[in-house]
Amino acid sequence: MSDEQILLAEHIGLRVGDKIILDDCSLSLKKGELKVLIGPSGAGKSTFLQCLNLLQTPDTGSITLEGHPLDMKKPRALCDYRTKVGMIFQDFKLFDHLTAIDNVSIALKKVKGLSEKNARQRAETELDRVNLTDQATLYPAQLSGGQKQRVAFARALAMDPLILLLDEPTSALDPELVGEVLQVIRDLSSRGMTMVMATHQMDFIRQIASEIIFMEHGRILEQGNPETLLGDGIQSRTKQFYTSLASV
Amino acid sequence: MHSLRVVLDAFPAILSGSVVTLGIVFGALFLGLILGFSLALMQVYGKPWQKVIVAVYVWFFRGFPILVLLFLGYGFFVALSLPLEPFLISLVVLGLTSAAYQSQIFRGALQSVKQGQLAAARALGMGDWQGIRCIIIPQALRLSIPGWSNEYSILLKDSAICFVLGTQDIMAKTSFAAARTHEHLALFACAGLLYFILTLLVVHLLQRLEKRLHIPGYTEAGGTENL
Numbered sequence: 217m218s219d220e221q222i223l224l225a226e227h228i229g230l231r232v233g234d235k236i237i238l239d240d241c242s243l244s245l246k247k248g249e250l251k252v253l254i255g256p257s258g259a260g261k262s263t264f265l266q267c268l269n270l271l272q273t274p275d276t277g278s279i280t281l282e283g284h285p286l287d288m289k290k291p292r293a294l295c296d297y298r299t300k301v302g303m304i305f306q307d308f309k310l311f312d313h314l315t316a317i318d319n320v321s322i323a324l325k326k327v328k329g330l331s332e333k334n335a336r337q338r339a340e341t342e343l344d345r346v347n348l349t350d351q352a353t354l355y356p357a358q359l360s361g362g363q364k365q366r367v368a369f370a371r372a373l374a375m376d377p378l379i380l381l382l383d384e385p386t387s388a389l390d391p392e393l394v395g396e397v398l399q400v401i402r403d404l405s406s407r408g409m410t411m412v413m414a415t416h417q418m419d420f421i422r423q424i425a426s427e428i429i430f431m432e433h434g435r436i437l438e439q440g441n442p443e444t445l446l447g448d449g450i451q452s453r454t455k456q457f458y459t460s461l462a463s464v
Numbered sequence: 465m466h467s468l469r470v471v472l473d474a475f476p477a478i479l480s481g482s483v484v485t486l487g488i489v490f491g492a493l494f495l496g497l498i499l500g501f502s503l504a505l506m507q508v509y510g511k512p513w514q515k516v517i518v519a520v521y522v523w524f525f526r527g528f529p530i531l532v533l534l535f536l537g538y539g540f541f542v543a544l545s546l547p548l549e550p551f552l553i554s555l556v557v558l559g560l561t562s563a564a565y566q567s568q569i570f571r572g573a574l575q576s577v578k579q580g581q582l583a584a585a586r587a588l589g590m591g592d593w594q595g596i597r598c599i600i601i602p603q604a605l606r607l608s609i610p611g612w613s614n615e616y617s618i619l620l621k622d623s624a625i626c627f628v629l630g631t632q633d634i635m636a637k638t639s640f641a642a643a644r645t646h647e648h649l650a651l652f653a654c655a656g657l658l659y660f661i662l663t664l665l666v667v668h669l670l671q672r673l674e675k676r677l678h679i680p681g682y683t684e685a686g687g688t689e690n691l
Contacts, residue, residue: 271583291591299589309584313603313679323588326598357681375588 220247221283222378222410223301228267228277230434237263238274239434245379245412250405252421253414254457255431261414262306264431265381268412269303270294282378299327302377306384308364310356310371316343316363317352320371328375342370346400362393369400380404382413418458422446430454467650474641474651481637482658488554488623488633493616495559500566507567508574509596518567525564530622533557534629554626554633562619569611573604606677613670617663624659634658 223245230238238260245251253261266272268279270288279286281300287293310319320339324330330338343352346366356364365385372380382401386394398420404411405424415421421428422442430438430445430453438445438454445454503521506514525533537557541548577600585595627636638655642648 269587271586295586295589295591298587303587305580305584305587307580309580309587311581311584311599311603312578313599313606322598323585323590326594327589355680357679371588 221245222247222281223268224280225268226278226280228264228274228279230263230267230272230274230276237434238267241267241277241431241434241436243268243412243429243436245410247410248408249426250411250413250424251427251429252425253412253429253431254416254418254421254454255437256457259431260434261431262383263434265303265383265412265414269298269301269381271303295327299323299375300378302372302375302380304365304368304372304380304382304385306387308356308361308368308388310364310367312356315353315355316348316359316367316370319356319367320374323371324374338374339370342374343367345373346370360393361389362396365389365397366400369397369404373404378410380409380411382411382415384414384416386415386417416461418461428454430457467647470641470645470647471650471654474638474645475654477637477641478634478651478655478658481632481634482662484551484631485620485623485633485635486662488551488558488626488631489616489620491555492558492562492619492623495555496562496566496615496619499560499563501570503563503567504570504574505596507571509592522564522567525561530558530561531625531628533561534626538629550626550629550631553629554623554631558619558623558626561622562615565615565618566612569608569615570604572611573608574600576607577603606674606679609670609674609677613667613674616666616670620663620666621659 221244223243225241225243228238228241228243229236241260241264243251243264253264255261263272267274267277270279270286273288279288279297281297286297310316311322314322317336317339320342321330321332321335324335324338325332328335340349340352343349346369348363348366348370351359351363351367356367359367385401386397389397394417398417401411401413401420402424425442427439427441428445429436432453438452444450445452446458503518507518510518528536534554534557537553537560538548540546541553546552581599581603582592582595585599586592590598623633624635627633627639630636634655638651642651645651
């Protein structure tokens with residue numbers, strides 16, 4: 217992990233009508249870090265991730281990527297930004313009419329302008345990396361949940377993002393399929409991929425997270441490394457939440 | 465035997481009318497497809513004022529009988545000093561009417577595409593229009609084939625009324641022959657059969673197209689089957 221800051225999101229706020237969804241949420245990310253968002257349902261974790269990817273435009277706040285402030289009003293700038301900040305969704309969101317390999321290659325062709333041949337080669341490499349070479353020609357409906365999520369990883373990683381945002385990537389999976397997706401995340405982390413992940417996989421967080429960010433009611437209540445928030449003898453809201461999850 | 469001879473004598477003329485009928489129907493379907501799809505995109509993704517325009521358009525063409533619309537169309541062609549060609553007027557009026565119905569077929573199909581597909585396209589750096597074009601439309605078109613084949617069969621039969629403008633279609637040719645020979649029953653049964661065959665043929669072709677474009681595990685409802 218280097219000290220080089222990649223992403224800085226400051227004072228992100230979002231309201232829907234009178235309801236405050238996000239209130240003054242900030243996050244800074246250095247290269248190679250894996251920051252984890254945890255908190256109860258409705259805490260604003262997914263919305264915060266969507267604001268970091270600009271799939272939701274925040275009402276307030278600013279985002280700076282590699283030292284360049286982002287102009288959220290420029291569609292072109294948003295598209296460029298999103299190619300650098302990849303997103304993995306809870307429900308995969310694979311393109312249902314395309315095979316696994318076409319899911320991976322379509323943005324390479326349409327966004328990055330790669331030729332059919334080069335896009336396909338790159339897609340094959342990415343699918344191979346998540347052990348899905350044999351499933352390349354299958355459609356999403358023919359894949360298991362874990363395989364779908366691995367295709368989603370291949371699709372996002374093919375764009376060479378600087379940062380990967382993961383919105384509860386294992387929540388929609390059967391328990392026996394969770395491991396294969398966590399392994400992909402573990403591999404990515406060891407290769408130095410910078411990530412922000414919302415998850416409830418607490419043991420996994422403890423092992424791998426650089427920092428835990430605890431959210432509730434749209435606010436960041438606590439943040440720190442796993443030892444600081446979850447260590448023996450520590451009294452924190454994060455630990456209380458961790459314990460309540462562990463006792464389920 | 466006399467009826468059969470009359471039908472056989474009139475058949476080449478009736479068959480030549482079917483070329484005109486198919487010309488009107490396919491022309492109108494194509495016009496309806498281009499306009500209807502644009503209307504559907506405006507209705508689903510457009511600004512509020514665009515949605516109002518679509519709603520007014522759709523209600524106008526759905527609310528007026530086709531015969532009234534044909535006469536209105538004729539009136540407009542007269543008022544605008546356009547060539548009073550019955551084939552063209554029929555094609556335009558049926559095309560504009562079909563656009564209203566097709567827009568609702570495509571709107572339903574666009575809205576049946578699973579939520580989140582456009583978000584996923586945006587997350588990969590695609591612009592909104594690029595995402596709609598590359599991801600949403602290919603799925604929506606597949607989902608709209610069954611409704612579209614229904615529209616074809618309705619339009620084919622609606623086209624029979626165009627003979628009131630003097631269009632030389634199946635119906636006009638049959639009417640001329642019937643007026644001349646007084647063999648109404650046999651001749652109109654023959655015309656009916658021709659419409660039936662034309663319906664069957666194209667609907668069958670569209671069903672084959674639907675099968676050919678079927679995505680494994682993807683249902684008409686836009687969801688995924690349990691495999």
